[in-house]
Amino acid sequence: VSFDVTVARGDTAVVIAAITPSGATYFRRALVRGLTQEEKEREDRDLYPPELAERVKAAKTSPLVEGEDVTFIYRGEAKRVEVVGDFTGWSPAGLLLRELPGAGARVIRLKFPRSARLEYKFIADGGWILDPLNPNKNNNGVGGFNSNFTGPDYRPSPYAVGRDELRGHLERLTLPGDDKRKVQVYLPPTYAQGSARYPVLYLQDGSQFIELGRAAEVADRLISEGKLDPFIIVFIDPVERNKEYWADDRFADWMAQTLVPLVDSRFNTRAEREGRALLGASLGGVISVWTALRHPEMFARVGGQSSAFQIDDERVVTALARLDDETRRRYPLRFYFDAGRFEPLIMDVGRRVNVSLAARGYPVTYREAAVGHNYTAWRDRLADAYAALWAK
Numbered sequence: 001v002s003f004d005v006t007v008a009r010g011d012t013a014v015v016i017a018a019i020t021p022s023g024a025t026y027f028r029r030a031l032v033r034g035l036t037q038e039e040k041e042r043e044d045r046d047l048y049p050p051e052l053a054e055r056v057k058a059a060k061t062s063p064l065v066e067g068e069d070v071t072f073i074y075r076g077e078a079k080r081v082e083v084v085g086d087f088t089g090w091s092p093a094g095l096l097l098r099e100l101p102g103a104g105a106r107v108i109r110l111k112f113p114r115s116a117r118l119e120y121k122f123i124a125d126g127g128w129i130l131d132p133l134n135p136n137k138n139n140n141g142v143g144g145f146n147s148n149f150t151g152p153d154y155r156p157s158p159y160a161v162g163r164d165e166l167r168g169h170l171e172r173l174t175l176p177g178d179d180k181r182k183v184q185v186y187l188p189p190t191y192a193q194g195s196a197r198y199p200v201l202y203l204q205d206g207s208q209f210i211e212l213g214r215a216a217e218v219a220d221r222l223i224s225e226g227k228l229d230p231f232i233i234v235f236i237d238p239v240e241r242n243k244e245y246w247a248d249d250r251f252a253d254w255m256a257q258t259l260v261p262l263v264d265s266r267f268n269t270r271a272e273r274e275g276r277a278l279l280g281a282s283l284g285g286v287i288s289v290w291t292a293l294r295h296p297e298m299f300a301r302v303g304g305q306s307s308a309f310q311i312d313d314e315r316v317v318t319a320l321a322r323l324d325d326e327t328r329r330r331y332p333l334r335f336y337f338d339a340g341r342f343e344p345l346i347m348d349v350g351r352r353v354n355v356s357l358a359a360r361g362y363p364v365t366y367r368e369a370a371v372g373h374n375y376t377a378w379r380d381r382l383a384d385a386y387a388a389l390w391a392k
Helices: 037-047 052-058 206-211 215-224 241-245 249-266 283-294 311-321 325-330 344-359 375-389
Strands: 064-066 069-074 081-085 098-100 105-111 117-124 127-129 137-139 145-150 169-175 178-187 200-204 232-236 276-281 301-305 334-340 364-369
Touching: 052 064, 052 069, 052 098, 052 105, 069 117, 117 375, 169 249, 178 206, 178 215, 200 206, 200 249, 200 283, 206 215, 206 232, 206 375, 215 232, 215 375, 232 249, 241 249, 241 283, 249 283, 276 283, 276 375, 283 301, 283 311, 301 375, 311 344, 334 344, 334 375, 344 364, 364 375
Parallel strands: 200 232, 200 276, 276 301, 301 334, 334 364
Antiparallel strands: 064 069, 069 105, 081 117, 098 105, 117 127, 117 145, 137 145, 169 178, 178 232
């Protein structure tokens, strides 16, 4: 959220602004400081030096990325242009572009980490559009197609670059009496070569993770290169996503009491809790953790990518905090969590969960990156998630 307050010279204004989620357990203080007109002009000169206009004028694409400085460029007929994206929380009130004298364009210049990968759109006279000067666009699976840019130090996961034919096998699992839910199963390359039994990962938002997250391909490459022991992945599509993934007991019970026995009966699995893991992103991370907490006798490993733990006044966080020493001894759990630095609410809660679990002796792996809330970000961290969940 950003706003401007104009104060007449000699007057004094007090501005207090705070946004906090329901159920927040702490408040982060922020200093709101005013600038004099002279300070504002000096800041503008530093951010928009005269030579920037020539670089913008010569630019063929947008944004212009120069280290940490990123200049978004719009050349068009719209009278008012704003930019929104991962870095604004996708608020409909975007950051306003300004005319840059001598550049023949409207621009806004912002600073980002050099390792950032971020998605965005323009709002041109009220309409949301892709950046006309940016050829890089993608369907992130969350908000449709977006423009994107990367900092000079961003590196995609080497296991998610390009598209390969699977060495393993992907097949549809028929659910008796249920023709609405799609479940697919990835079998590793060695599955057909003998009678060995394999651990199983249950992954939410299955079709999205196959297509946009390339989850089967990442696993296939890690296994084929000998980086991980072979494992099976069960990709589960939701039917009513918000209802089922909202820490829903019935869906968790279906997973543990119906789906797992079916998978164990159809495939060569390690039918024990140490051989089962759960993983999901956003609300998929929430239901994964909730299922593990509700059925610790069935699952020993659980992970969440950008887990939306803030829902329901952090109900799942409270449940994690109630794990006691007796439960830990009887049903030890291994955790993996990650977050993007441009999803601050999710990151803040994720950090607290990580610290809390680690302080009580749980093996927990936590990762962060300068990214937002989308499948490309989750795809880049999948190799870490797999490795952490199957650690011995």
